[in-house]
Amino acid sequence: MDLKNKHFVIIATLLLAQSCKESVPKLRNIEGQRIQINYAATPKDSVENVIAPYRNRINEVLDSVLAYAPKAISKTEGTLNSPAGNLMADIVMQEVNPVFAARTGKQIDFVLLNFGSIRSVISQGDITERTAYEVMPFENSIVIAELDGKAIRAMVSFLTKSSVAHPISGIQIIVDKNKSLQAVNIQGKPFDENRTYYVATSDYLITGGDKMDFLKEYLTLTDSDYLIRNTLIDYFKKIDTLSAVTDDRFLQIN
Amino acid sequence: MERRKFISGTAASAAFIGIGGLSMNSCQNSGKKHITILHTNDVHSHIDPFPNNHSAYPNLGGLARRATLVDQIRKENPNTLLFDAGDIFQGTPYFNFYGGELEFKLMSMLKYDAATIGNHDFDNGLNGLYAQLPYASFDFLSANYDFTNTLMDSHVQPYKIYMVDGIKIGVFGLGIELAGLVSKKLYQETVYLDPIEIAQDVSRTLKDEEKCDLIICLSHLGYQYQNPQKPDDLKLAARTENIDLIIGGHTHTFLDRPTIVNNRKNKQILVNQVGCFGINLGRIDFYFDEGKQNGADGVSIKV
Numbered sequence: 001m002d003l004k005n006k007h008f009v010i011i012a013t014l015l016l017a018q019s020c021k022e023s024v025p026k027l028r029n030i031e032g033q034r035i036q037i038n039y040a041a042t043p044k045d046s047v048e049n050v051i052a053p054y055r056n057r058i059n060e061v062l063d064s065v066l067a068y069a070p071k072a073i074s075k076t077e078g079t080l081n082s083p084a085g086n087l088m089a090d091i092v093m094q095e096v097n098p099v100f101a102a103r104t105g106k107q108i109d110f111v112l113l114n115f116g117s118i119r120s121v122i123s124q125g126d127i128t129e130r131t132a133y134e135v136m137p138f139e140n141s142i143v144i145a146e147l148d149g150k151a152i153r154a155m156v157s158f159l160t161k162s163s164v165a166h167p168i169s170g171i172q173i174i175v176d177k178n179k180s181l182q183a184v185n186i187q188g189k190p191f192d193e194n195r196t197y198y199v200a201t202s203d204y205l206i207t208g209g210d211k212m213d214f215l216k217e218y219l220t221l222t223d224s225d226y227l228i229r230n231t232l233i234d235y236f237k238k239i240d241t242l243s244a245v246t247d248d249r250f251l252q253i254n
Numbered sequence: 255m256e257r258r259k260f261i262s263g264t265a266a267s268a269a270f271i272g273i274g275g276l277s278m279n280s281c282q283n284s285g286k287k288h289i290t291i292l293h294t295n296d297v298h299s300h301i302d303p304f305p306n307n308h309s310a311y312p313n314l315g316g317l318a319r320r321a322t323l324v325d326q327i328r329k330e331n332p333n334t335l336l337f338d339a340g341d342i343f344q345g346t347p348y349f350n351f352y353g354g355e356l357e358f359k360l361m362s363m364l365k366y367d368a369a370t371i372g373n374h375d376f377d378n379g380l381n382g383l384y385a386q387l388p389y390a391s392f393d394f395l396s397a398n399y400d401f402t403n404t405l406m407d408s409h410v411q412p413y414k415i416y417m418v419d420g421i422k423i424g425v426f427g428l429g430i431e432l433a434g435l436v437s438k439k440l441y442q443e444t445v446y447l448d449p450i451e452i453a454q455d456v457s458r459t460l461k462d463e464e465k466c467d468l469i470i471c472l473s474h475l476g477y478q479y480q481n482p483q484k485p486d487d488l489k490l491a492a493r494t495e496n497i498d499l500i501i502g503g504h505t506h507t508f509l510d511r512p513t514i515v516n517n518r519k520n521k522q523i524l525v526n527q528v529g530c531f532g533i534n535l536g537r538i539d540f541y542f543d544e545g546k547q548n549g550a551d552g553v554s555i556k557v
Contacts, residue, residue, distance in 0.1 A: 026545030043318030
């Protein structure tokens with residue numbers, strides 16, 4: 001082939017490429033839509049096959065019946081305290097206190113959790129491990145904070161101003177019709193501002209969750225290494241019938 | 255949805271016929287491009303569909319079904335990218351039992367291109383996230399979390415550029431403020447930087463230095479807050495330029511269609527979020543031409 005011609009072809013191609021490059025892609029149209037994922041799409045086999053062994057193992061563990069709830073247990077029933085909140089705080093007290101006592105020789109004075117961490121209603125019917133996962137899907141564990149009287153006072157003030165019923169156990173708060181404080185009892189005794197108390201709470205709250213800043217003032221902190229969900233599961237295994245009610249632990253008097 | 259799909263399918267084939275007619279002219283041929291962006295957010299370990307008796311989402315969602323839909327769309331348009339806007343983890347026992355292993359494995363099977371990091375992706379700590387990285391074949395993008403002093407350093411990039419059919423697509427991630435939302439012992443030395451300032455910088459880099467044709471932000475900030483100080487996707491859109499699409503998450507907002515927002519240059523851009531739990535797949539189609547056909551600058555948006 002003639003050398004000149006070959007050159008010409010190469011140069012022409014380069015020029016052509018160059019002129020192509022100069023045309024910057026220009027966005028002209030945009031279309032958006034939301035596609036619902038429903039029965040109309042057949043599950044892809046290769047994906048199903050990967051999921052199956054994981055699913056089978058989980059179901060095997062989660063679906064064995066541990067107890068029975070004759071009535072649904074909800075956190076939205078009641079205003080200052082709720083059946084679900086009371087149940088959860090009482091379970092934490094019952095299950096974690098022996099661990100804390102064994103490690104430190106001391107007793108938990110009371111429990112404080114947060115309303116938001118109860119993630120599901122407990123439906124009437126069989127109670128399984130799955131129930132505990134629904135109520136408490138998060139990997140939070142219980143820590144025990146030693147708080148002084150000033151921090152407890154700040155906590156009580158926080159709780160009386162709160163618009164939701166944070167779960168408590170071992171402490172009683174009484175307010176009047178204007179929500180001004182009438183009495184605080186801890187383990188059945190009047191609150192003593194000059195001593196310290198051992199408060200079981202979640203590691204989420206102690207590290208600044210839900211803006212419970214008084215918890216940051218702890219004097220000592222003991223990790224129980226006990227997942228809140230596991231306290232529920234251990235409790236469910238011990239009982240046959242699961243029930244809970246509102247009571248006078250947080251009380252408004254007229 | 256079916257009707258819409260049909261319409262867009264027809265439009266796509268019409269475009270191909272048009273190109274076919276001009277196939278001898280290589281320059282004009284390369285001009286028309288179609289990029290499809292698919293996205294999810296806040297799937298929260300929802301691998302199985304909701305049960306038939308579920309009060310809110312009966313028989314909706316399911317990862318194996320999502321896989322089928324993604325396959326269909328990729329078949330229709332191979333120039334498709336798939337993204338997630340964070341909170342992949344936490345919400346079903348799949349996460350409690352296996353720590354996110356299955357979530358990452360399946361997202362890799364679906365050929366996700368990238369995800370940003372949501373607050374719940376820290377739920378097993380940085381160690382827990384790091385431990386699952388071998389199962390993820392997609393990129394993690396976050397421009398405003400500085401992981402320098404953590405073990406996630408070098409495993410998360412601020413942005414990535416995807417070259418799809420000659421279109422340069424810059425994608426960056428943004429995360430929500432962690433203090434007060436996530437325990438410090440979980441996020442450790444991760445540093446949160448102002449997302450809007452970072453977005454202004456990164457989008458400028460992607461536009462002016464990297465010369466991207468399309469800029470997408472994967473945001474886990476949340477759709478909208480009343481508090482004027484709290485960054486959200488609508489504020490982000492209004493206070494930045496160069497971003498074409500914000501794919502949002504965190505607030506579990508079920509938008510019927512993407513929201514059109516004017517950016518600070520008064521150009522219309524899209525903010526989208528498709529709820530949560532893998533119930534929906536978002537789809538945004540971008541159509542390009544070679545920019546010479548007419549002088550008009552406008553982009554027509556059909557949502």
